[in-house]
Amino acid sequence: MKIINLFVYIICILGSYTASAENNHAREKTVPYQQQKVSFKSGENTLQGILFTPSQSNGKTVTLIGPVGYVKEQAPLLYGQSLAEKGYTALIYDPSSHGESEGEPRRTESAEQKTLDIIASVDYLSSLDTVNQSEIYGLAICQGVNWMIKAVNRDKRIKAMSLVAGHYLDPEVAEMYNGGKERLKEVISKAEKAKEKYAATGEVDYIPIVGSIQQDALLASPHVYDWYIPWENNANGLGGKWENRISQMSLLDIWQADVAKDLQKIKKPTLFIHSDKAASGSSIPKRLFSVIPTSDKSLVWFEDQFQTMFYDDRALIKRAVGHVDKWFNETRNLQ
Template sequence: MIQLDKREAFPFSSNPFGLVYENAITENKENEVQIHPITYQLNGIKIASNIYTPKNYSKDKRYPAIVIAVPNGAVKEQAAGLYGQRLAEKGYITIVSDCMFFGESEGMPRQQDIPYYRIEDIRGMIDAIFSFPGVDSQRIYGLGICGGGGYMLSCGQMDKRLKKIATVSMFNTGAVRCESFQNSQADTVLKRLHEVASIREKELNEDTLIYNANMTEMKPEVGHQLPIEMYREGYEYYVETHFHPNSHSCFLQRNLMDLMVYDPVQFMYLLDQPLLMMAGDHADTNYMSEQAFELAITTKEKELYYLKDATHIQTYYKESVVKEAIEKLDIFYK
């Protein structure tokens, strides 16, 4: 098992844009990569977003653009923001948004994790970046990280405005909610669906909302002993080193009705765009990317690439891993 490297925490309060990653933008300087906080409407809900523009950006030029989907429960100031800034340094206009019902985006009740909304979040980013000054509408690409990778695959299957699709550490949210990690609870699916029905009934009867456990409220002795490596490292990332107050791992328990019957790889044959899937070579989630890759039978250009010396969570922040991923993405998109 790879040991987590020792690193400093990045307090959101010390960055004027709330960014919690290494070497984040602290001010917009002329002729450098800049960050532009914006909002836009998506189905009547106000969405909070950051757009990154490249060095020497001019609205009169034409640039390729990348929409970046965040990991489950994450916000735009964390890993997706890091990838957004680094790709802008390569000459792309990038957009990273908080999902509906999460982060700074509006929508009630909070923390609704429903696959339709997550896919619509990506389509909303495409809408928003489509008309941004300088964007070449024929060169809009997609990048999804972790759970955002699964939703990006689904969006690419539907929305052909995305000309190329890439994922980093793709996480099949539906499969894990249904059968648990590495199919460890496949024999209890129906039992748990009946339990979710009871939870929804209880919400109605008691006029309350019931959420699952929130990782950010775990004590260290619990978080550091979680049985799955990705979750242990996730605790360290989200709670200790890259904490942001808008990022929560919890969601409405009744959302399991939707999550447990969602599978982003079910219609992989509908994805005909070029596809790049990347995962850490030591990640315990590799099997998810490998399954999706095998089912991508229609696209004529696809690659499964393993990032060196990396676990799932290390693809979010580890400098050497992110650098390798950005170089690979740049080659792929260009």
């Protein structure tokens, strides 16, 4: 009888030890954030997004916008995750006419609509009980920087912004990407005709986002093509509804833009993160940074990382987010 009681006691002790070990292991494996699909309105369009909610919030919230023709599963996803790991509530989404979001004509880049989408994302975040409305920030990647700059000039609720590897839409950049003034004129002429055709018939002309000059592709770099094309048929297994097309009339808002005019109005704290081989080259971002009138600005220059590394290189993204986090903390008490 004593042997049986001793055996039962040992079993109980072992069970208690195992349960305690499992609980400790579970605590060690606690995820730093939760993510959930959300939707919100931008004008008449319903946009589909992902909201990252940290397990331990730092009280700050960020809305993100990505490269030209992007979907949320691309670059914004890793930035959203990295920010959430640092305690930020972060929102990524498919902009109007792209991915899972509503909007016509499909796959159209509109400066005004992209700006309105950012403002709508702030409306949505401001409606959440968990969000401190005085602690909303903006982060933009690649071409998204141009629309974030416009939104910050129009929406006082965005406290500060960080611009990563910006594809700054500038007349010099337009010529550089299109092989000079003459071809740029041809590109603009075709885009104008496409816009006139849409206005008259409702028919949309499309060009590839990535491809060859002969295809009138927006981006003709082989390296950029190699990065993007697996997304077209989900060959990389990463999801998202990315399509290798953009409406030709979109090129008017892209190649006729002059971001310097918007930067000259900036009054909010602004961080530039760039590198020698990122979009816009090595000199143009520095020139544009110099026209920002506010003294609350910072330029962080990385080495020679190529543009698409800022989209999926996790170590590089964590490094960039480290600077973003430091900047938002430094600017927290400004204004």
